[in-house]
Structures are given as C-alpha cells and as structure tokens.
Amino acid sequence: MRDTSRTDNGIAGLDKVSTEIHHRILKHDPREKYTLDADATEIRAEKIAAAYTYKGNKGFTPMLGFLF
DSSP states (O other): OOOOHHHHHHHHHHHHHHHHHHHHHHHTOOOSOOOEEEEEOOEEOOOTTOEEOTTSOEEEOOEEEEEO
C-alpha cells in the first residue's frame, strides 16, 4: 500500500497558502460582487487512471474556475 501522508500534507499546505493569498488579494479589492466562470476542459492522456471524456477521448476532464 502506498504511503499518502506526505502527499496529503503537501496538498493541505498548498491549499492553506493558496487560501491566504486569495484572502490578501480580495481584501484590497474594492468590488463587492464577482463573477465566477466555471468550465470543464479536456486533457487527453493515455494513463491507466484516465477515463473516456465527454468528447469520447481517453483522458481527464478537470473543472476550472476563474474569478472576474
């Protein structure tokens, strides 16, 4: 069995840093309303973990979000 404790800690740390940066940026932005644009994108891949995407290709379909 693979030890994921180091990976999980790294992701948790990255999430903490990302959240702090976002808070600092938004704190100085005078806008009160934002638009969140969320969309799926296709990334073709031949990895074992890849599945068939909504376009019928083998790969991944991550969701991306952009704040305007």
